[in-house]
Amino acid sequence: LIKNGTSSVQSSSPPSQSRFFLPTEGVMLPIGAFNNKVAFITGGGTGLGRAMTNTLSQLGAQCVIASRKLDVLQQAAKEISSQTGNKVHAVQCDIRDPEAVSCCVDQMETLTGLPDVIINNAAGNFVCPSAHLSPNAWKSITDIVLNGTAFVTLELGKRLIQNQKGASFLAITTIYAESGSGFVVPSASAKAGVEALYKSLAGEWGRYGHRFNIIQPGPIKTKGAFSRLDPTGEFEKLMINRMPVGRLGKPAEIANLAAYLSSDFATWMSGAVIRFDGGEYVFMAGEFNHLQDVSPDQWKMMEAKIRSTKGS
Amino acid sequence: LIKNGTSSVQSSSPPSQSRFFLPTEGVMLPIGAFNNKVAFITGGGTGLGRAMTNTLSQLGAQCVIASRKLDVLQQAAKEISSQTGNKVHAVQCDIRDPEAVSCCVDQMETLTGLPDVIINNAAGNFVCPSAHLSPNAWKSITDIVLNGTAFVTLELGKRLIQNQKGASFLAITTIYAESGSGFVVPSASAKAGVEALYKSLAGEWGRYGHRFNIIQPGPIKTKGAFSRLDPTGEFEKLMINRMPVGRLGKPAEIANLAAYLSSDFATWMSGAVIRFDGGEYVFMAGEFNHLQDVSPDQWKMMEAKIRSTKGS
Amino acid sequence: LIKNGTSSVQSSSPPSQSRFFLPTEGVMLPIGAFNNKVAFITGGGTGLGRAMTNTLSQLGAQCVIASRKLDVLQQAAKEISSQTGNKVHAVQCDIRDPEAVSCCVDQMETLTGLPDVIINNAAGNFVCPSAHLSPNAWKSITDIVLNGTAFVTLELGKRLIQNQKGASFLAITTIYAESGSGFVVPSASAKAGVEALYKSLAGEWGRYGHRFNIIQPGPIKTKGAFSRLDPTGEFEKLMINRMPVGRLGKPAEIANLAAYLSSDFATWMSGAVIRFDGGEYVFMAGEFNHLQDVSPDQWKMMEAKIRSTKGS
């Protein structure tokens, strides 16, 4: 009766409902929404971080992007800046190293002053059976994702507090931070840690003018994520087929959400955790959603059987 | 590479790991743990309610079971009582009707006095595409599950408060109360309502000596549930195959958990929501758990690809 | 050492950090974002519903607002329409009554055609000790909030499906839908039910082109909510004082969020539950947040004590 718990895994065209959910990739916020603001984006040279940087820059922000690969950052900074006309600064920083973080913030203070907007987006991840994980493999992920995010957040937070400057902090986690997931366990644990960090500070540091919010993305195609989570490319179709909206997300879509959350339109938002995943999570988690593969005729039969049942 | 997101749906024998998770169906709590206690169980004549009644009765409780079908209740009461040697009373009650509920509690007061233990277990459910639901179909479920539970809980609560008597309340909901699920939507909504009711009263009515807890069962084979949720019997295998412990639950297992939660060993437990589902929920919800179908050789290939990836 | 678990309840001026979190009440989305779209808003004549109608209308939507009081709706429709230049239709409808809902949708089909945007915002609520709740009081809230939302959603959903038309559904719930709360128990239960309904349909009805999302607001001053939740006005200060951002929300702020979620910028968002509450929830829920009342000197003392502790 049903084939496999997700409909039409065989089909090669995207689910037809995707026509109802076409992406809008233009910038959403009013031009100038980030004028005179400084934004700091970790991992801002690639993938989602780059898309968010691009959007904030278009909206008037002066951006500072930081990660390990200076050449990648510089290239991205140049390209974005040339498109938007606003400055983008590239600062090398390995966020696992507290001294590197401190030094990076020093540089930012000189370049732009302390930021109004912080996006903790840098991360590492790869699929792996947990029984293959060495302690070093475990740490290779959690050191970036959890410790790195904490070092950046604490360093910036302390300096902002000292300067009595408010700021919006945003962390990019993942839908499986909440549920957990096999085969990406260090990432799941570290991202869950990041969520607790942000919810905690939303409660504790409001008094200093700081807001903390979280986006949990579902699958959005970037080289960084997909080459390590779906190296053979075979799972993309499976993911699309269980996505209620029938398609993957686009970097520009999360960039608009991130810009909103970081903007003055969202000053009342703090401590929020926003799932952004085309409905994938609720579809997977719902115990009877596999019934979407039951055909109308089969439903008739099932409903007749149910009606004829008496008692318990 | 992967077949279908759940391993070996084809196989007809249960997953081999089930040998590690054999059920223990004997009574867990010390004999006499419910001596001199009165327990009230809605839907106590069938399925899980009957199993819980049986266990509480074995442990010394005097039980009152209530639902619509008096003959079913009386038969169950007789059988349980003859096995355990403790009284079981059958009281007819349609919990959708507040007057019937009040009248049922009157009878209980006469028969046994007010209860020490309340288990809101009665419910209705059937699978159905939501687009087929009429307003009456919607209400046929929510009136039992949400309103019925509320009427029973409020009626008993008020009388217990007036009599300054403490009590343990337990509600049986479902794993999809939290996530939602298609095809069982009235049940999902009503059960989510019951969970909020119980968490709310755990906070509000502790001062009156009342505790409120919740069990969210996964699939446990009973005629009532399975005839309306899997009328053709085709989905049982699918459920078992995605169950980390490789088997369905047994009524006696939930009965032991319910007895614990209702006992004096759990007087410090209130406001808890306990998923009891063989791991089904976390398996379904975890975004990368479909990778369990990847073979060791394929993992080698994937890991090699990941290692050879450079940059983002 | 600490006074009361929330800082400076005595002070009459708002917490000083509110200066960092000034509201932005102008419209966020690009002009015309809802051109050629029809929006249906229940309870659109007052409070938050009116603010959302106003924003959607400004952005180009043709709006239909529905609730019981036709005069209130008509007055609101006239005022909004005269400001925005776009049509706003008032349709009387008691959402508790499935026939009234069906008749309301008939009228809308004639007036505007089926909607692209649906906002289930109508609700009822009042504070009350649960031990005072009669079955009728229970139903007076749950019939509006849960059944009313379900009737509207199912009726519109079915017709949209028949017409192969996609739509965005948004429900307005509350932060205590998740945690539960004493003294507003029917509302907590019904809103939790609404959340499960929306998460369920996000999974089930994506294939028909429908998205479902939820906003959980914290306290935003409206006559409807505050007159029944804080009738004497004494709790407002307490709420503000435990709000990390130090102020209540503004209707225009939730209107911007609702417009975003209902817009084509959010076509990849479905099944999301967005807390929008100035950080109130995470502050309340965090077990050690009462330590915000500890003074710097007292911290020194406490930290010294901790450092001098040896062993466990």
Next chain:
Amino acid sequence: LIKNGTSSVQSSSPPSQSRFFLPTEGVMLPIGAFNNKVAFITGGGTGLGRAMTNTLSQLGAQCVIASRKLDVLQQAAKEISSQTGNKVHAVQCDIRDPEAVSCCVDQMETLTGLPDVIINNAAGNFVCPSAHLSPNAWKSITDIVLNGTAFVTLELGKRLIQNQKGASFLAITTIYAESGSGFVVPSASAKAGVEALYKSLAGEWGRYGHRFNIIQPGPIKTKGAFSRLDPTGEFEKLMINRMPVGRLGKPAEIANLAAYLSSDFATWMSGAVIRFDGGEYVFMAGEFNHLQDVSPDQWKMMEAKIRSTKGS
């Protein structure tokens, strides 16, 4: 009207409802429930870990307890063993160090063979404003709680898998792992990470015969926890006063719950997260629970005001 959001902070006697919730500290499970089983408990020499060891030992388990202080472990082992008549082994191990963990498991293999029951209970914590946290302070907690738990879990998991041996894993986290909390932020983050680790492995490692569950305790008085979380002793009363059951938990109570979860009575439980906190969490999180301080007369006034309100 209300004093402070938690009732009668002034009173020095425990809330009167605590008489309804007296603890039961005797052992719950049937004698011999853990005969022929080996249990490994980190931090088993003190506090909750010791109580759990004691209970498992009474029930027939051979226990191995591990932490940094060998003298403390040996003393505890001797005392427990002399009471229960079953062997308790003390093994020194700093769980932050993967080699120490591996060496500890080597020793256990020699002493007892691989365990059937694993309880990850060791942790570190202290209250501290987040703005005072150095990177080292952050790591001093997360290295124990998150990395330590992961190293123990992965090491044991791999060896159990190789030996095709099933096991029950239990982690002790905290109620603020889910909500986050200020002033204990490294602990909140690390414990949230542990929860994701356990939920993930519940999905991934069921096939190897492993179950994974979590207890989130509220405040249970132990020297280790209270000396670092309430060094001056002033907050205990506040916590008790917001506890619906009106008292702190007892080590023996969590030991009974842990024994149940680790026993064959719970073979169908996996991926569960069990809050065990006297109702504290739901009380704190519920937005209107402060109304418990409203007196009956004041309720009359408030209800009259609400009734007289017309419209929205």
